[in-house]
Amino acid sequence: MHGVAADILPARGAVDAALVALGADTKLGAVEAPERVRLTLPERIEDGAMVPVSVRSTLSGVRDVLVLADMNPAPIAAQFRLGPGLAARISVRIKLAGSGRVYAAVRTADGLYWTAADAEVTVGGCS
């Protein structure tokens, strides 16, 4: 069984690094903006294997919507490129390996706007 735990340990600061990288080609870069991005998570998560997550934004010109989690092996859980006519409103069900923080980010030409919420997970869903 050696190696399994090490494989699933998240890299320290991986979400922060991912946000910076994702915002790098925009004018403002990564900006925390809870008033422009709304992330909805269940209040209590009993089973981390299936966690509904919704992201909405009031910004116009949203090109990408991202869901990140700092307790998972890889920081980005899901990534969406929005085509013409799609509202900045996406829901997806993700896995969370344990308790931690979930992040939602939307990218426009101006910046990567993000927000985060705490997730209380009773049973982790990655292994």
Next chain:
Amino acid sequence: MTERIRIRSRRREGGVDVMVLMLHPMESGLRTDADGRRIPAHYITDATVTVNEQTVLEAQLGIAVARDPLLQFRLEAAPAGAQVHVRWRDNRGERQMATATLA
């Protein structure tokens, strides 16, 4: 055989809410079975949605997306009867697609 992609849509407040359910195990490759053997990774890597052949959503999924991925999104304007087409591809190179008529 069960449809492996289900598409539902509902017209509401001038737009169309769409739900896409893709039946897939989404195995991360990190889990082990009862005998301690690793269960091989098997997950959808990406999915694309088009409406009347125009791409409206490109999703990059992966091992952190839950079993049977469910995507919900909203089209701000779509003609009644438009054709919505969903296709996905997984890490083993398998592909599935489905088409439905929008509400």
